[in-house]
Amino acid sequence: MIDVLIVGGGPTGLALAARLLQFGVRPRVIDKHAGVLELTKSAALHARTLEHLRDLGVADTVLAEGQRVDVLTLRTGYRDRISVDFRTLADTAYPFMVDIPQARTEHLLIDLLAEHGVRVERETECVGIEQHADGVRATVVADGRSRTLEARWVVGCDGSRSTVRELLGIGRVGAPYADDWVLCDAVVDWPLPRNEMAFSGDTEGIFGVFPLPGDRRYRLAYTATPGVAPSIEDAQRGMARTGVDGTIRSVDEFWTFSLAHEQAVRYRSGRVFLAGDAGHVHTPFGGQGLNLGVGDAMNLAWRLAAVLGGADPGLLDGYQDERHPVAAEVIAFTHRGAQAMLLRGDPRRHLRDAALTVLRSSERARRALARRFSQLDHRYRGAPGTGGRAGGLVGGDRLPDTEFFDGLAQRTRRLHDLLPRDRHTLLLTDATQADGLSVPDSRAVRLITPDWAAAHADRGVPTALDRGRAAERLYGSAYLVRPDRHIARIGPAGELASVPTAPVTREESR
Numbered sequence: 001m002i003d004v005l006i007v008g009g010g011p012t013g014l015a016l017a018a019r020l021l022q023f024g025v026r027p028r029v030i031d032k033h034a035g036v037l038e039l040t041k042s043a044a045l046h047a048r049t050l051e052h053l054r055d056l057g058v059a060d061t062v063l064a065e066g067q068r069v070d071v072l073t074l075r076t077g078y079r080d081r082i083s084v085d086f087r088t089l090a091d092t093a094y095p096f097m098v099d100i101p102q103a104r105t106e107h108l109l110i111d112l113l114a115e116h117g118v119r120v121e122r123e124t125e126c127v128g129i130e131q132h133a134d135g136v137r138a139t140v141v142a143d144g145r146s147r148t149l150e151a152r153w154v155v156g157c158d159g160s161r162s163t164v165r166e167l168l169g170i171g172r173v174g175a176p177y178a179d180d181w182v183l184c185d186a187v188v189d190w191p192l193p194r195n196e197m198a199f200s201g202d203t204e205g206i207f208g209v210f211p212l213p214g215d216r217r218y219r220l221a222y223t224a225t226p227g228v229a230p231s232i233e234d235a236q237r238g239m240a241r242t243g244v245d246g247t248i249r250s251v252d253e254f255w256t257f258s259l260a261h262e263q264a265v266r267y268r269s270g271r272v273f274l275a276g277d278a279g280h281v282h283t284p285f286g287g288q289g290l291n292l293g294v295g296d297a298m299n300l301a302w303r304l305a306a307v308l309g310g311a312d313p314g315l316l317d318g319y320q321d322e323r324h325p326v327a328a329e330v331i332a333f334t335h336r337g338a339q340a341m342l343l344r345g346d347p348r349r350h351l352r353d354a355a356l357t358v359l360r361s362s363e364r365a366r367r368a369l370a371r372r373f374s375q376l377d378h379r380y381r382g383a384p385g386t387g388g389r390a391g392g393l394v395g396g397d398r399l400p401d402t403e404f405f406d407g408l409a410q411r412t413r414r415l416h417d418l419l420p421r422d423r424h425t426l427l428l429t430d431a432t433q434a435d436g437l438s439v440p441d442s443r444a445v446r447l448i449t450p451d452w453a454a455a456h457a458d459r460g461v462p463t464a465l466d467r468g469r470a471a472e473r474l475y476g477s478a479y480l481v482r483p484d485r486h487i488a489r490i491g492p493a494g495e496l497a498s499v500p501t502a503p504v505t506r507e508e509s510r
């Protein structure tokens with residue numbers, strides 16, 4: 001019996017498989033295509049996804065190969081309206097975006113799986129699903145032959161036209177967009193800085209220019225001119241929507257997409273889940289889709305691993321409780337953003353421009369937009385199993401990845417690096433709370449200030465000394481942190497130490 005069968009080896013399915021492997025669960029991954037689709041789709045990896053990729057062990061390669069983008073500029077009526085500067089992102093190791101072709105991200109994850117002996121089973125299509133009390137019988141077709149695979153859990157990561165979703169009879173809410181979009185990778189003489197991505201709208205439509213790695217290479221994404229086949233000439237005409245004097249020198253290949261804003265009404269039916277585009281699709285405004293799918297994978301993986309290890313299956317309900325509202329919010333945000341950029345000749349465009357000008361003058365608003373695009377603020381406040389608050393943080397929030405100088409290790413470190421990635425951790429932030437507690441070493445880390453260093457530096461719990469009190473707002477409480485770096489609970493250490501947490505990682509894989 002397969003523990004987890006992943007249908008679809010796109011970015012979501014691959015990230016899910018890689019994360020499950022870290023917990024000692026060996027998934028099977030099937031994909032109907034013969035290889036990675038070298039389609040021109042996603043390019044943008046945001047800060048939260050880079051954090052996830054760091055936990056998976058591929059972020060450094062992505063950073064080395066990708067194009068760093070610091071600024072996202074929205075232009076309407078041929079003028080800069082607002083520039084969102086990702087360098088303002090606090091408490092993350094990645095205050096920027098990285099542009100890298102989706103296919104490259106997929107190849108990196110495939111290589112990672114291969115290192116652990118897991119290969120994507122290609123040209124294998126899921127065509128049937130039957131559920132029974134203890135598992136799922138999936139019918140797959142490979143080499144023209146049909147066979148069944150028995151799995152305890154199945155995750156449909158099979159994209160926007162998800163067969164798994166259809167087999168489960170899960171409906172979607174939303175609607176298609178009237179506009180088709182054209183995407184291409186191109187060599188462009190483009191006068192704006194290489195660290196800036198520009199998204200422009202005028203009376204004809206939208207035109208986005210995203211820097212890619214490589215000399216003068218850019219990804220162009222624009223609403224198609226109705227009835228006109230994509231060509232360099234048409235793309236060049238479209239570029240006039242930016243008001244920037246760029247020249248397209250060559251294009252690799254054109255791709256035309258129709259888009260929709262749609263969400264599956266639920267992400268689960270019995271032992272089968274939906275993740276990634278199978279659950280949600282929206283416009284490319286702000287480059288959110290792939291990032292959202294990786295976030296789904298990181299949320300679901302530790303739950304599946306814990307339940308396979310014997311935890312209460314109710315833990316799996318949290319996936320829908322937490323990820324469904326997050327995606328709904330992204331769909332609404334990207335819908336509003338794209339609609340506003342697509343007002344064309346509508347008189348309301350003047351209001352939009354005025355509103356953007358007001359936002360531009362507010363540093364707070366620009367910072368908030370950067371956090372929103374970065375997905376760092378995706379949080380699960382109020383979800384079952386979360387609770388407590390302190391210093392502006394609430395149970396369900398992502399733990400800030402504060403940088404601090406560790407006086408014990410004598411080097412600069414990040415808070416997330418203190419926490420193991422494969423289990424729940426009790427983060428103790430001062431000495432007194434932990435006195436008299438019997439917390440197994442493997443479950444706790446301690447962050448202390450100089451005030452406590454002398455008396456409490458070594459009590460058998462891994463300890464870091466926050467010399468400059470950089471993590472000031474964390475002090476005074478303890479935090480139960482999940483393997484996905486979200487805070488489950490905040491409260492007194494004694495209380496949190498007694499919260500039962502299911503082991504996520506199989507002992508033999510530690």
Ligand SMILES: Cc1cc2nc3c(=O)[nH]c(=O)nc-3n(C[C@H](O)[C@H](O)[C@H](O)COP(=O)(O)OP(=O)(O)OC[C@H]3O[C@@H](n4cnc5c(N)ncnc54)[C@H](O)[C@@H]3O)c2cc1C
Binds near residue numbers: 010124160164277
């Ligand atoms: C035009 C466009 C531009 C985009 N730009 C961005 C961007 O800039 N940033 C961003 O974050 N996102 C962007 N996206 C979205 C991003 O590409 C998707 O969100 C991402 O590909 C979703 O990944 P996934 O793994 O969920 O699904 P997919 O990438 O669609 O992968 C699904 C996989 O499932 C396989 N499959 C399907 N059916 C079956 C079956 N029955 N059996 C077995 N295998 C099956 C497919 O072969 C495929 O490999 C863009 C999308 C489009 C269309």
